[in-house]
Amino acid sequence: MAIVNLKGVTYKYPLTETPALSNINLKINEGEFVAVIGPNGAGKSTLCYTLAGFVPHFFKGDLQGSVEVAGVETKTSTLSDWVLNVGLAFQNPFNQISGAKYTVYEEIAFGLENLGIPRGEMKERVDQALTLTGIRDLADRSPYSLSGGQQQRVALTSILVMQPKVLVLDEPTSQMDPIGTREVFGVIRSLAERGMTVIMAEHKVEWVAQFADRVIALYEGKLMMDGRPGDVLTSERLVGKGYGISRYTSAAREASRRGLWPRNRELPVTLDEAVMGFGGFPLPRGEGQGVRGKGRK
Amino acid sequence: MKIEIKDLHYTYPAGVEALRGVSLTIDSGEQVAMVGQNGSGKTTLVKHLNGLLQPTSGSVLIGDLDTKKVPVAKLAVHVGYVFQNPDEQLFCRTIHEEVAFGPRNLGFDASKIESLVADALNLVELSSRKETNPYDLSPTWRKMVALASIISMDTSIVILDEPTTGQDAVNVARIAHVVAELRKRGKTVITITHDIDFCAENFERVIALSQGKILLDGPAGSVLGQGEILAQTYVDPPQLTRLGKRLGLKKTVRNQEEFLSALKS
Incomplete structure (x- = not known):
């Protein structure tokens, strides 16, 4: 629903x-x-x-x-x-990191603190979230000492921890x-x-x-x-x-104009689809592109 | 101006060893892209070029200026640095003021400042928005204001830290155009990027960093073809390069035309 x-x-x-x-x-x-x-x-x-x-x-x-x-x-x-x-991770992690905390660990806990979650549960959830996004090794660093990509992981983790x-x-x-x-x-x-x-x-x-x-x-x-x-x-x-637009899609679109892409075949978005198309591999029966669409049943 | 970096080491005050012996030379007028995983030392390295960071050991020369001895204000005459996040560098009330701030600080006279500002705004397609407050623009266009505010300083070296982050295809093309124009003017352009396709299509030389050291340094065509080594620093070769490899094309292809013509032969 x-x-x-x-x-x-x-x-x-x-x-x-x-x-x-x-x-x-x-x-x-x-x-x-x-x-x-x-x-x-x-x-x-x-x-x-x-x-x-x-x-x-x-x-x-x-x-x-x-x-x-x-x-x-x-x-x-x-x-x-x-x-x-609803949790939102901002486009720019700089706008999201609170500025009130000295370590990544505390930053991740910030939302839960505001909800008044008991200490034991809070620690457990922070640890789980840090593991989930693979930033345990950053736990004691200052959020501001991190690279842009690392800050984005912190921003994401601070939302995931709110479940x-x-x-x-x-x-x-x-x-x-x-x-x-x-x-x-x-x-x-x-x-x-x-x-x-x-x-x-x-x-x-x-x-x-x-x-x-x-x-x-x-x-x-x-x-x-x-x-x-x-x-x-x-x-x-x-x-x-x-x-x-994926470069695979653009290249195949141009290739099909020049007759280098199989006729009536859907254009590729991913590397695997492009390899199969340009390599002339047949599509699995009734599966469309096969590798795509882990669509939920 | 030539850039010479010798055995550069840098350790942040908290103890993180970000650079572990980097040596490289960049000649005047070169277009260089720096790639590598998050935390590999790219930003730390370029922050040494205008003296924002000082080597823990080793040296950085800009022309014959040693960044350890010359103040940041002096280096700013030669090295312009566009931050990754425009909001860290914009503070004026109008775009015109913002873009004029740099050249004014460098002590140019009023008419020179006006012509530099006009040129920079023209290049980033913001001439009609001079009186707008930068914060009334979308983040996309704030990035272009940040770019213009450095171009207007007319430095011989321009550093772009992740210029294409969060930009759509139209704006990536706009930024590529700015890089091409700076190249024509003989500027040295050093760009940090995770956008490997942008890198393949616009830069001649690529330096890959990994864990504070140089992993690969050479012409884009040869560096970006070395998938296995690049994987050590979490960089994938450009999309069409990977496709060409998977299809067994003999030549390393970098863009659509190269790919399609290799496919035909």
């Missing part, structure tokens, strides 16, 4: 004329991993803020329509209640190296398998194709496409608008 339900959501930031989000209708099921793509300014971050209740509780402005998570509407809730259900039902991530791996990116996508995928609902704004489409269940494409505040990763990410409609 839908845990997130947006109906006719239109939002304008204070003192602006153009809506940052325009008539968004969106239902997301429990345990779904949804990636949100779009060029800069398409509304990805605003959608994240709206799901996390920062719109309208922190950013005032004009919010039309309704935003429901787990049956509660943002407008009738408070931000302090909202954080029990939200809905996890909202705004480009959580933008400053990470490829291995870090792969690990974070893996962790998030496994959380989704265990029932956490994940909404992630992301430019790195080849990872999205491998891990997400569904992709939403925003453009100028509107929902332009919503579907299976393979269908959305290879769509001609994304071309020339500033969307991240």
Whole structure:
């Protein structure tokens, strides 16, 4: 059943004329991993803020329509209640790290302290979260002494420790190296398998194709496409608008114009799909692209 | 200006040994990309070039200026540094003020300042937004303001710390255009990046760092083809390079044209 339900959501930031989000209708099921793509300014971050209740509780402005998570509407809730259900990791970890704590360990515990979680449970949850995201060895460092990618892991961990039902991530791996990116996508995928609902704004489409269940494409505040990763990410409609497009997709699109890509074959997003297509491997029967879409049954 | 780094070691006050013996020379006008895993020492290394950090041991020469002896203000004449996070460097009320701040500090006269500001804003496509407050722009465009505020200082060395982070395809192309223009002007450009495709398409020389040391240093074509060594520092070769390898193409390909023509032959 839908845990997130947006109906006719239109939002304008204070003192602006153009809506940052325009008539968004969106239902997301429990345990779904949804990636949100779009060029800069398409509304990805605003959608994240709206799901996390920062719109309208922190950013005032004009919010039309309704935003429901787990049956509660943002407008009738408070931000302090909202954080029990929805966690948001900011795009820029610098904006998220509290500045009030001297070590990564304390930083991760900060949210739980504010909820008044008993000490024993708090330590247990912090330890689990540090292990989950692979940053135990950073526990005693100052958050500000870390590299950008390490800070992003800390920011993510400080949200995961809150065990939200809905996890909202705004480009959580933008400053990470490829291995870090792969690990974070893996962790998030496994959380989704265990029932956490994940909404992630992301430019790195080849990872999205491998891990997400569904992709939403925003453009100028509107929902332009919503579907299976393979269908959305290879769509001609994304071309020339500033969307991240996998180099495999672009190369195969050009190759098919020159007759170098198998006819009637879906364009690839990932390396494996590109290897199979260019290498002329037949597709498994009835499986579409086979390697993609760990779609939940 | 030539950059000469000799056996550079740096240990942060808390005891983290970030650089463990780095030696390298970068000639005037070179375009260099630095890659490597998070925490490999990339940012620590470039912060030595304008004296923000001082070597624990070893030396850094900018031309004939020893960064241990010359104050940061003097080095700023030669080395411009665009931070990873624009919000750490923007503080003026208008874009014009922000971009004029650097050249004004360098003591240029008013007409020179105006022409440098106009040129920099033109290059980043912000000429029409001079009077806007940088914080009224999206993070994407704040990054371009940060870039312009360094370009306007007309330094011979420009450092870009992860310029493409969080940028969409249009803006990545815009940044690539700025790098190409700086190259034409004979500037040395040193870029830290995790975006290996951006690196392959825009830089001639690539330095891979791992755990505070240089792992690979050479022409992009040869460095980025060495997948197994790059894996030690968590870097994947460019997408089409990997695809070419998997398909058994003989030549290491770096971009779409190279890939497609290798495929045909």
